[in-house]
Amino acid sequence: MSADVTTMKTAAETGLAQTFAQARAKLPGGKAVAAQREAAFDAFAKSGLPHRRIEEWKYTDLRALMRDAKPLAAPPDAAAKVLARTAGALAGDLEARRLVFVDGAFVPELSDTTKLEEGLSVGSLADALTAGDPALTRYLGKLAPADDAAVALNTALMGDGAVIRVAAGAVIKRPLHLVFVSSAKPSASFVRSLLIVEPSARAMLIESHEGPAGSDYQVNAALELFAGDQAHVDYVKLIADGAQALHVSTLAAAIGGKARFNAFSFVAGGAVVRNQLFLRFDGEDTVAGIRGATLIRGHQHADTTLVANHIAEGCQSREVFKAVLDDEAHSVFQGRIIVSPGAQKTDAKMMTRALLLSERAEADSKPELEIFADDVQCGHGATAGALDDELKFYLMARGIPDAEAEALLIQAFLGEAIEGIEDAGLRESLMEAVAVWLKSRGPKQ
Amino acid sequence: MALLEVKNLHVAIDGKEILKGLDLSVNAGEVHAIMGPNGSGKSTLAYVLAGKADYEPTQGEVLFNGRNLFDMSPDERAAAGMFLAFQYPLEIPGVATMTFLRTALNAQRKKRGEAELSTPQFLKTVRDAAGKLGIDQEMLRRGVNVGFSGGEKKRNEVLQMALLEPKLAILDETDSGLDIDALKIAADGVNRLRGPGRSFVVITHYQRLLNYIVPDVVHVLSAGRIVRTGGKELALELEARGYAEYQEEAAV
Numbered sequence: 040m041s042a043d044v045t046t047m048k049t050a051a052e053t054g055l056a057q058t059f060a061q062a063r064a065k066l067p068g069g070k071a072v073a074a075q076r077e078a079a080f081d082a083f084a085k086s087g088l089p090h091r092r093i094e095e096w097k098y099t100d101l102r103a104l105m106r107d108a109k110p111l112a113a114p115p116d117a118a119a120k121v122l123a124r125t126a127g128a129l130a131g132d133l134e135a136r137r138l139v140f141v142d143g144a145f146v147p148e149l150s151d152t153t154k155l156e157e158g159l160s161v162g163s164l165a166d167a168l169t170a171g172d173p174a175l176t177r178y179l180g181k182l183a184p185a186d187d188a189a190v191a192l193n194t195a196l197m198g199d200g201a202v203i204r205v206a207a208g209a210v211i212k213r214p215l216h217l218v219f220v221s222s223a224k225p226s227a228s229f230v231r232s233l234l235i236v237e238p239s240a241r242a243m244l245i246e247s248h249e250g251p252a253g254s255d256y257q258v259n260a261a262l263e264l265f266a267g268d269q270a271h272v273d274y275v276k277l278i279a280d281g282a283q284a285l286h287v288s289t290l291a292a293a294i295g296g297k298a299r300f301n302a303f304s305f306v307a308g309g310a311v312v313r314n315q316l317f318l319r320f321d322g323e324d325t326v327a328g329i330r331g332a333t334l335i336r337g338h339q340h341a342d343t344t345l346v347a348n349h350i351a352e353g354c355q356s357r358e359v360f361k362a363v364l365d366d367e368a369h370s371v372f373q374g375r376i377i378v379s380p381g382a383q384k385t386d387a388k389m390m391t392r393a394l395l396l397s398e399r400a401e402a403d404s405k406p407e408l409e410i411f412a413d414d415v416q417c418g419h420g421a422t423a424g425a426l427d428d429e430l431k432f433y434l435m436a437r438g439i440p441d442a443e444a445e446a447l448l449i450q451a452f453l454g455e456a457i458e459g460i461e462d463a464g465l466r467e468s469l470m471e472a473v474a475v476w477l478k479s480r481g482p483k484q
Numbered sequence: 485m486a487l488l489e490v491k492n493l494h495v496a497i498d499g500k501e502i503l504k505g506l507d508l509s510v511n512a513g514e515v516h517a518i519m520g521p522n523g524s525g526k527s528t529l530a531y532v533l534a535g536k537a538d539y540e541p542t543q544g545e546v547l548f549n550g551r552n553l554f555d556m557s558p559d560e561r562a563a564a565g566m567f568l569a570f571q572y573p574l575e576i577p578g579v580a581t582m583t584f585l586r587t588a589l590n591a592q593r594k595k596r597g598e599a600e601l602s603t604p605q606f607l608k609t610v611r612d613a614a615g616k617l618g619i620d621q622e623m624l625r626r627g628v629n630v631g632f633s634g635g636e637k638k639r640n641e642v643l644q645m646a647l648l649e650p651k652l653a654i655l656d657e658t659d660s661g662l663d664i665d666a667l668k669i670a671a672d673g674v675n676r677l678r679g680p681g682r683s684f685v686v687i688t689h690y691q692r693l694l695n696y697i698v699p700d701v702v703h704v705l706s707a708g709r710i711v712r713t714g715g716k717e718l719a720l721e722l723e724a725r726g727y728a729e730y731q732e733e734a735a736v
Contacts, residue, residue: 428537429574430574432534432535432536432537432558433570433573433574433576434576434588435535435557435558436534436559436568436570437559437584437591437644437648438559438562438563438588438589438591438592438648439559439587439591440591440595441557443591444559447583447584447587448576450578450579451579454578455577455578
């Protein structure tokens with residue numbers, strides 16, 4: 040008798056296996072990419088969907104939360120494309136260069152790929168894979184952790200995405216905006232993007248996700264981001280998916296020396312969201328600001344998992360994550376700062392705060408420091424609490440009505456994270472999004 | 485009719501009775517001082533009038549401008565002309581003082597059916613009022629009271645009072661924690677606001693503040709009741725003789 044224990048496969052796991060079996064021959068890419076896909080799916084199949092006994096997924100039991108696997112999305116039809124025209128409004132009017140993806144597929148006619156600035160190249164991953172672009176092999180899969188189930192599924196099933204490259208020294212002033220829109224059909228999309236910012240270049244990338252409220256679609260999005268020495272990269276992810284959507288996002292980034300890197304995650308949509316960031320500071324004296332704001336209500340579940348690995352000396356990183364929870368929403372923050380043995384003079388501070396507007400909401404936070412160097416300044420803090428009644432009374436005693444007083448305090452709470460965004464227009468758009476969210480708060484029980 | 489009419493007011497906190505039948509009548513334009521030893525119920529009176537939760541009126545009534553005060557939420561009381569200058573003004577990080585002042589002023593105007601102030605109008609009003617109190621523009625940009633000294637916080641309370649133009653201002657120990665210069669600035673600010681349309685209830689432990697804000701009527705509060713009422717000379721008498729006799733009286 041064999042001692043192997045075969046766990047029962049869930050409907051979602053069986054569905055994913057079927058999806059891969061049917062799609063493997065049609066997915067873009069040559070032999071090497073096909074082998075990469077096979078290896079990734081095998082790795083996934085061995086462990087299955089992550090569950091609460093896997094430490095990294097302790098609070099987001101994907102095996103329980105993902106009830107089924109939706110079929111891979113078909114190419115978008117005309118109606119879906121019409122809806123996508125106005126998508127991405129959450130970012131405000133930044134006059135960004137839009138690259139639009141509907142159900143995970145690049146839509147050239149909705150995208151702006153003309154008059155590219157000198158040093159900028161943009162394209163679709165599907166095209167690059169089909170063309171067998173040799174440059175891809177230098178980057179694809181080099182940063183995303185292969186042992187992560189979400190990444191493995193993404194690698195196995197990636198259909199399209201953006202490939203963006205900024206040549207050394209090029210300063211791209213106009214922001215780039217990847218607009219991901221899901222249509223009404225409950226399908227699954229796996230998008231994989233690459234952003235390569237060469238030394239001394241500068242770029243700002245916004246990535247937004249949205250879709251209809253009534254569809255339980257599934258999105259698995261991954262971005263591998265390479266920033267060279269003295270590069271300056273601002274990255275903003277806006278997750279505003281429909282109320283029934285399952286969204287799994289991965290950012291894997293490697294940052295060079297004397298660089299500036301800012302990342303901001305705004306999570307307001309989706310039924311289940313897992314937003315993971317794997318950051319590596321490879322070069323000395325880089326300054327990074329990693330921030331996020333989550334606003335959830337109803338039964339929404341939003342997990343932010345961050346690993347910031349300081350490998351080189353003298354980097355400074357600030358991590359600030361805020362969550363506002365209403366009703367029975369559940370937020371998770373897992374943040375791990377790693378300081379490798381050679382990373383002396385690291386200065387890393389992480390703070391996570393949750394504001395619970397309802398007694399039934401739940402916020403879990405797990406900050407961790409793993410320090411293997413002795414001359415560093417590292418710290419972390421975590422708080423969770425309700426609105427301060429004393430402050431609210433002070434505002435009301437000045438004539439500010441109840442709901443407005445609460446809104447002011449909630450905006451102030453999130454402000455600390457949002458004010459870290461350098462672009463003033465984007466900052467205002469997000470504060471406006473917060474205001475809209477606050478206005479739609481239901482009457483109190 | 486008096487602007488503020490407190491009749492047989494009993495107030496309990498966590499089931500413990502603090503005010504035990506307090507009567508007070510303040511006419512329009514009058515300045516009343518309420519003096520008393522620690523624990524006599526001075527701050528409780530201030531908070532219950534402003535509408536703080538957990539301060540539960542168990543008996544009696546309060547009429548403010550003829551309306552039942554306990555039917556009104558704290559913001560409604562403010563819009564009706566009630567203002568409490570806090571003993572310990574709170575710090576609100578992330579809410580700029582300017583935003584706070586503007587939100588408060590416009591909320592009150594809206595509730596009274598008045599038009600909101602235009603931005604230039606508002607800015608000019610704030611600058612003028614702040615200038616008189618020695619509050620600089622940089623402070624107005626900061627979070628409410630964040631990084632303010634004790635004196636600056638109290639001046640900020642007086643600034644709010646000047647902008648909101650209440651009918652009744654309750655000053656809860658505005659003198660506490662202030663040196664003599666800060667006290668004079670705050671008192672001058674209050675005195676500029678005195679007029680026939682505005683009444684004050686000045687709550688204080690010490691007579692010192694009343695040298696600068698001269699009251700029309702002085703009350704002694706002890707063990708939850710007004711035990712004596714007189715003119716401004718009563719404050720001097722209390723300064724000379726202390727509260728001992730009233731505490732004994734209350735204990736009987």
